Amino acid sequence: MSDNVIELENIRKTYDGARYVLDGMSLSVGRGEFLALLGRSGAGKSTTLNLLGCLDIDYEGGYLLRVDGRTVSVADNKKKYRKSRNRSRLFAFVFQDGALLDYLSVEENVLLPLHFAHEKEDPAALTELLRELEIEPLRGKKVRDLSGGERQRVGIARALMQNAPIVLADEPTGSLDYWTIVPVVRLLKEAAKKRGKTVVVVTHNLDILGEFDRVLELKDGKFQEFSK
């Protein structure tokens, strides 16, 4: 059996019925892989992430997930996996600027997915994660008082705290300054590897590509190995 956690096959996606943003696109992501998806603006990177995360279910093609020792066809159960309850068991998201709730503290933001899933948190695991991401001293602070880099680390902590095997990150360094970008990506990589998470990052930042296990570029609706 393949050890790929995600397998997309021959995916076709159009918004206007005329031009295909994804045209016969295939993508395999290995378990625990730290993968970067590159592409020009409008190439379909975010579309791919939306399909992967079951946020967009209007596409043609095959989509298999291998999690918890089971293989499921997402493409055959699109409506089921679009439901927030099912989606959050499989995927955690990291957004460009963290997408945090400003009126909550760091700790409350990080625990929010567990709260929504009615799951109990492990205080020791939480403290360890916050320490790894160097935000433990900030845990009681409201996130509106944090810097861009700190907010992004809170967003990463929230995604890793969620009991989801796959983390999808859309331009996680998009709102960070030059000096913060590489350390934040490195922290995401190390913390994710330690927890056995599979991470797919959409980016257009060439400075961070050295951190990834594999880099793919989206061109003409298909992925290909990236070469500079």
Place this chain on the structure above:
Amino acid sequence: MVISRTERKKTGPLPPNFGVFALCFFLFAVLSLASALSLGLGWRSFNDFFLARGIDPERDIAENLLQAYRFLEELACAIPFAAGIAFSLMFFFYVINRQREDIGIRILLGQRPLRTFLSLAGEVVLAGFLGEAAGIGLAWPIDVYGLGYQPPLYYLGGYVGLTIIGGLASAAVVTGSLHRRNPYRYLRSDL
């Protein structure tokens, strides 16, 4: 190009619902003005017009015309209430607009539709009541002191009912559409 949320707040376009918000505000302003004019000036002139000609509308006008006169009188009393409803609507849209990003985040983090609905409905209905209080604060003095007319209590009942139904319906529509569609669109400016 991807624009961060902070940048959007500083330089970006007005929120997408601004048009509806502005329309409600405009409606509120126009109806308030219309009610003030009709009650303060127009209505009195209407009475004066008859009285100057030696006609007392209450005594001399034929029964069917008198009924029309009373209907108009009641309609005029309802105008400030309509303005209040517009004000409540304005609050609804304000709250929903302010909450959309939060709702999008919560849905992406796995919040169930019922929870989203309940939390949003609570805020929206509360905001509706605030708008209602403002509307009644405007309508009642105009009706009572401007026209010397005590509006019937069913106005109030209808008003409260509309606020609750409107609040619940708008919360249900927003929750439903965000859960059914892609909530991520509310967090990205370039999608």
